Each structure stands twice: as C-alpha cells, then as structure tokens.
Amino acid sequence: MKIRHIWSVLCKESIINQDDNLISIHGTLEELNVSLTSMDASSNKLPEKLSVPFNYEIVSFWIKENKKELAKAQIEYSLVSPEGKELFNKIQDMGIPVNIKRFRSRMKITGFPVTREGDYNFRVKIKEEGADAFNLVAQLPLEVKINLQEPPLKPQAKN
Secondary structure, eight states, X not given: OOEEEEEEEEEEEEEEOTTTOOEEEEEEOSEEEEEEOSSOTTTTOOXXXXXXEEEEEEEEEEEESOXXXXXXXXXXXXXXXXXXXXXXXXXXXXXXXXXXXXXXEEEEEEEEXXXXXXXXXXXXXXXXXXXXXXXXXXXXXXXXXXXXXXXXOOOOOOO
C-alpha cells in the first residue's frame, strides 16, 4: 500500500488558510437533532423521504509512503442507515504528486437523508491505482435524534 490513512473527521466545515496552508476544522459532528412538526402527530411516523437540509464535510488526512513516486487512488464515501442500508455513495479521485508526502481530502455534502432515529455511519474507503477493491479505512458515527412536535394550534375565528 502506497497511501496510508491517518484520520478522518465529520464536521460542519473546514477552512484552509491561504498563507500557511493549515486547515481549521469547525463544528465536529457527533449528533444531529431533528425537530419535525409537519407530520401526522397522531401516527408518529416519519415521512417516507426525509432529507435534513444542511451542509457538512468529511475531511481526511493521508500520507504517501514513498515521496518520490506519484500515487493515485479513489476515495469512496458512503452513508449507512441504522438498518444497514446505503443511503448515498460518492467517489472522489485522489492524486498525490511526486515530492509531496501529505495529502488532505475534503468531501463536501449537502443534505442528510433520514430513515429513522438511530446511529448512522459514514464510511471512508480507498482503492489505490491497480487495486481490485476498496478497503475500509474509517467509520464515522453520527447519532440522529428525532424530536416529534405537534403542529401549533391554529387560532379560531371569533363569531
């Protein structure tokens, strides 16, 4: 293996400083609280398709074993529901040039599909050039809590 995974973080955003090339990671995510009011409060059922509208990222840090070689790979990011169903899958190409040892990848994601309350897992996999399959290098858990609220009462007209 030419490329080694060091760490991955699920966060709200990351910013790379243009002056010194340092990365700042803001708002690491461990838990997502969702409040719902648009459902039938008597049935306590989630809508069939529910996507929470927010932006977030997976930031990963990689090291190339041989600085003098070009290293290419694909990074696969996926989200798995509490039931074990894959909710999305995205692939990103990675190339670490000659004379560069360290590499950061960022996958920016919009929207979070929710099937039910529970533990969701983001999976980070890598497939180096020439390899047959992706290898799992990180799992990032996100606990989703759902707060069911009854819709506010509508004021009634007075006669």
